[in-house]
Amino acid sequence: MKVLLHRREDRGMRLAEFASRCVRRGEVHELVTTDHRETAAGSVIDRVGFLGFIEIGNAGVLDRGDRVVVGDTVVGTVLGFDACHFPNHYNILIRTERTCTGPELGLAPGQYVLFEQ
Template sequence: MKENGPKREVDGVLVKVLLHRRDERGMSLEPHASRCVRRGEVHELVTTDHRETEAGARIDRVGFLGFAEISCAGVLDRGDEFWLGDTLIGTVLGFDACHFPNHYNILITRADVVTGADLGLTPELPVSFRPA
């Protein structure tokens, strides 16, 4: 039985750039494969080379990109593409809620761990989550 139909792209803008990385961060993957986000919320963007999707999977190797303000409400799903401007950065692995309800850590999986400094990010750069 098919559960999911089409959905809108979720857009936003980078509001703060982060420059650090960790090899023993100990984030914990939420059991939920999707999360709703509201217009005006701010969430943290984190890269990882981990691929595990089991609930509670430990995520240690991370690079911090920054914080983004959501411009339109929507649903983020595991597997969505994450774009910074015109550049595909990776795909949504899942969510860590260690700082919730302040914000989610949105975990973006890719081949290598990068930070905001590595990518030369600046505030006001457009971000988008696009259906895979």
């Protein structure tokens, strides 16, 4: 994990139309927290906190509503995906009560990230 420490109130991410995305082993994706609740395709996501980049260890499918756990911390649930940087990486948007950053959650390189149905 590459830990990120910034937040934005005007990010302008757009929620992708897909409620799930396949990920492959070795891909790198970004984890982003948001307090937005809207799930309609194209919804603008402005309030965000950046957790960091992760490398996918096992291929699978990530779904809206999957619980996101980093180490022993339940971060939130997958709200959806922003593809503004794709094919480089997806922004995996995580619904939280308030935006938070990697250091605020005590995240550190080497921690495991788990997505649970």
